[in-house]
Amino acid sequence: MHWRVFALFSLINNAVMLSQTSRKLSASRDLSEVCKGCLECSGDNGCLKCPEKLFLFIHREGMRHHGSCLHACPAGYYGVRGQDINRCIKCKTPDCERCFSKDFCMKCKEGFQLFKGKCLTSCPEGTIPHLMDCIEGCVLSEWSEWSSCSHNGLSCGHRWGVQTRSRELSRTGPEEPSVCPALSETQNCRLRKRCPGEKRKNERKNGKKKGKRQRTLQSNSTVTEPPWGT
Template identity: 30%
Template sequence: HQLFSPGSAVVSRLCHAGCLTCSALNGCLSCKPRLFFHLEHDGMWERGTCLLSCPRGHYGTRSPHVNTCTKCREDCVSCFNRNFCTHCHQGHYLYRGRCEDSCPEGLTPNAALRECNDCPVGCEVCVTRNTCTRCRAGLYLLHGQCHHTCPGGFEPDGQLMECISQVHCKVGEWGDWDLCFRRGRTRGYRKFEEVRRREVLRHPTLYGDPCPKVKEWRKCVIKRRPSPGRSDGKGIRPTEH
């Protein structure tokens, strides 16, 4: 193996992979063909490395003699070249290759993608130019679009500010009539009533069709007649009609 002093430049198998020449103090000094030369900070020192592609926050420049990695502008997370950002830091929005504090009029800042989007009409926040996720005040969201009024089959939800499906009431079949029970008296007869009920199977939304009545009353009459074994007419029992 070839040994070298800290400041010497050598071509050796002791160099890191990709290095054409290197030193113990500064790492790679030159790279093999097609690789990018990149300086990494190591405390107070800078050490050269040779990479297939430049790390995030840097862009690659090729030339006949050397390929180098250059740091993007401070407001860019990543870039295509010094004058064209491809991704911005938190709180900045990408617009035509630049990272801006705010978006131009007519465009909406997308906090998730950190870019300015051409949102649908009435949209406050969108993920694409055709898909809104939050509408401006007074508008309702439905299928990525904003509406002043909800279309047929939908109704506004004032808390979510969305158009939700309209639900109408649904009830089951009537049950059997209950037994008669007394509600009043007349001579020789007593007035009775009986009731039947049905169950609500699905409750309506605010603007859906309301439920019809679920309890129904009707009159029934029970006639008084003598009880068996009595001939004086004082013993009576009711008979339902």
């Protein structure tokens, strides 16, 4: 009877020891993942110190702050190198995706335009949007009046023609003109299908044809004298 109790106690004790060992191994594996790449690490807060070339990135996880060692800072952060540690610092502007310093943005989030390190909803006066930036150098005059309507140099005789207008460009910056707005516009316009004087000319032609036809009929007709004579 005693040996059975002893055997049962041994089995329970071994199971407890195996469970504790399994938990320790699991905790050890979890800690190794948490502390991957760290020089100093905490099981609760992750990396506390990183190797010389890596950046310490601290972010919030619930109620705790968690540290990671990264080769490059994530979007919305910029890297600052120090004597003891390199850190990832958050950009001050929430609309900035990548910044050079706390107040100078290098790339804005979608829907914003970048101008001199700031993220704007629209480009300021004197600049135009190009991709996700506002560029200077395209100062434009007002549009000219529309030109007269013509078709191959003719102002009549066709149903449709074209007319154009233009404006001038004064470049003040180093940008290429190809990114500036269009300097000319063209639109279709209606023309007089019949030119002035064309109707009278046609009428004269038709009149001549009619007179000639009448003379031809008269020359072909035969006059019959009445049988009783005069």
